[in-house]
Amino acid sequence: MIKRTGEVTLGIIGLILAIIVQGAITAVCFVLVRVTNQPDGLQSFVDNYNQAVTQYGGSMASVPDASTVLDQIHTFAGLSLVAAIITLILAILAIIFITGNKKPVLAGFLYFFAAILVFVVTFSTGFIPALLFLIAAIMSWVRKPRDPFTSL
Secondary structure (H helix, E strand, O other), X not given: OOOOHHHHHHXXXXXXXXXXXXXXXXXXXXHHHHHHOOHHHHHHHHHHHHHXXXXXXXXXXXXXXXXXHHHHHHXXXXXXXXXXXXXXXXXXXXXHHHHHHOOHHHHHHHHHHHXXXXXXXXXXXXXXXXXXXXXXXXXXXXXXXXXXXXXX
16 A cells, blocks of 8 residues: 555645635735726726826727726636636545545546646646646656565
8 A cells, every 4th residue: 555645745735825826816806806896996997007008108009998808807707716616626536536545547637637727727826836736646647556576
């Protein structure tokens, strides 16, 4: 029987960090959407957006308008929340399958999919949790129980 303490530890640490990163991104997006739902907040956002575009030398014709940007932020907030929930489910299932060495190959695939999801949805700011999930996936696939007859 091979112990899978490393995979479980990496999975738990990766899960905690992924939820922190994805939760922070989701919270910032939802707060921004909520603030801009108020009339004075929306006007302040539009003014700051237009000022930033002109300040950095862009033309208003070459960038999307403020309402389009807000719609995209609102869409991304929902996507980020769904991705955080899916990451949570994948990581918990992987931890369950790897404990007791039940299904290490399946756990490796679950860790791998969680790593890709965290990396893509957080625009690579979740690099560290994705790397931890990836290392746990590789360890799940590579580590095999020793054959008692070949160790003699």
